[in-house]
Amino acid sequence: MPNSSPPEQLLRTVIHATGDEVPPIDAEQIYQDQTTEAEPEPLLPAAHNPWLTRLITTALLIWLIVIWAQAVVWGWALNTLIGLTLLAAGSGIFGGFLWLGWQARRARHKLDAITAIQAQFLKAKAPHAPQTGVLNLSRRIAQLLQKNPQQAALVQALSSVDESWTYTELAQQLEHSYGAQDRIAAKLIQREAIRTGIFIAASPYPLLDFLLVAWRNVAMVERVALIYHLKLSTPARWHLYQMILRNIAFTTVTETVLDSVSQSWLSNVLLQVGVRAGQGVGVALYSVRIGHQAMRLCRVVPETQPLVDRNIGKMVIEAVRSKTHS
């Protein structure tokens, strides 16, 4: 029978060793391979709750409750209506604090989970890092996001993940799913940073600058979180700002600017635009950094490509300079 088909592509298996030279294999090790997954330390600082703080808080709470009870009794003695009003007001305030505390706890857990997931991705990128546990990680991400119906597409994208996926593949899948949100957030940050910079550059009252920066940055962080469908409670927001400030506290404006422009070019610009505009540029670049950090915090996957265009700093400087000159 004539056989004119081309030769087969031969894929060879390499046998390294047989017999006693090979490490033993048993089901227990396979179970361990499947389940061993070092839980990374959360990037967020651990909640500080030393015994002294706890004692003072408890004493304060007891004291407040006693005062409140005394006020209710006193009000009741004066007039039943006053007593009832004090009772209702106290209960309302107490309930409000409880609710706030619960929200803070939830938000804190969510942020902890996101940073822990990011840490796991980063750990897996290290040379020779084991590539097991991708499926578990994707399930954790899906579990984290599934309560939010707006993240359904992201959860759907994760449904195709299986154990053969590598961390890189999972990160790519998530990056792809975040694509639209990243673009919107980057545009927002650019717009907000330029506006803040121009406000500062044009502000006649330096004392108002702090309030202005805080207002714009808080609004920006809030909107970035909204783009990623993250709801942040008030204490969680405060925690986020704290963290952002902590991250940038030791970073000078120069370092931030170095991300986008050369130092010589920067000094030239500052000389050209003047001190006031220079302040505007500095604050705008701070804002870019804060927005960038907020973006990184809201995503379960660490950035592989710069989330905010590295040229954005240059664009901000150009925009502030042109606006302040005109």
Add this chain to the structure above:
Amino acid sequence: MVYLPFTSKIPVTRIGITGLSQAGKSTLITAVINHLENIRRGALAKQTTLSGLTHGHWLRDATPAFDYDAGLHALTNSPPSWPNSTTDWSIARIELSIDRPWYSTKPRRRIIELLDYPGEWLLDLCLLEWDYPTFCAQVWSWCSQAPRAAIAADLIQTLAAIDPQAPVDAAYLLELQQRWAAFLADSRLPPYQLSRNLPGRFLLNGAHYHPEHQPFIPLFALNLSSGGGAPKFPAHSWGAVCTQNYLAYRDHEAKPFFSRHFQSLDAQVILIDLLGAMTAGSAALKDMRAALEGVLQPFTYGTDHWLGRLFRRKIRRVAVCATKMDHLLPDDQKRLQSLAESYLYDTVQRLAAESIELKVMAIAAVQAARIQTEANGEQSLIGRDKRTGQAVQFTPPALPQTMPHNLNLKIGDLPQLAPPPGLDRAHPFPGRRIDQLLAFLLAD
């Protein structure tokens, strides 16, 4: 599965499980029962689709019951071995408890029936559509080409030399049938690993079929000299006896099996040993694809066809699973899935137009290899060779991203692994994607 509210009847989901040549049916069913028994642990516990299932219990009352004990014994023995191959049909019944809200009217129990039957029998589906001359013509078209032409050149020449009009020699017919059965057995084993081995019951008789009672063989002269139309044979000639016995086999063995079991199936799992076929080479790959196309063909028939009515009455989900994915490194496991998809692309495309949910996936019922990462980051697999029983450390070849269109692909020296020691019934066996397979099959 059909459920009527406010009825006390426990709904039953029937899943047919079959596979082509050494694909691991018995191992899969044993692993599935084991996973359902340990439903609160392992991968199934994390599967959100099955989160309502709280308890699984294997029932021994099915007749004929799948021999779960034998499967467990083989896998947990010292040294462990793979469960014996399926030789007849059997049923594994598992009762599942479901956690429902107090106000739910849906049942809190569900029974899963896994119908296990030899893949060789499934291939007999083709026969249902063929008369005897068509059977001879089809088999000739396979046997006239490599590798079958080389496996049994003498037998093929002998069959081609028989005059269908000549009086039959009963003893010689029986001998030829036995040689044909031996040829089929050789074809399906390594190094050939061919899939289209008909008639299927010549390989695995089952409890009630005795091939020697009504022997038949394909007569190739019939095809060589055919000029169209149904041939007429004198009584007691080779042609007449073979035609009569072929029709008896088709109508009284193959057809009742499908009529009896397929009309009640809700889902079908077809296991394929794609890696095994790749180890055997392009001929095995082509043969297996043709066999699968034949097996899945009835799903494309309309309801005016009896096979179409039979297959499409209830079956809504079909999973084609490439087994033994654990014999590859993680990157290649993903490629195995995409290779299986491109390998069956035509069939998948055809079924996508029908109301059938078809899922092609790569699985490992019981993981036999573990990954060893060296200090330099290189990965290899460690397992126990099935033939020698010795531990072996190997690096399987990197698979291509896509299946070559001409299927000219061959894997060399891939070891066949034995199950790992230390498996325990009280823990879900380590496997790959069993949870996903069950989620697909059991989803409401």
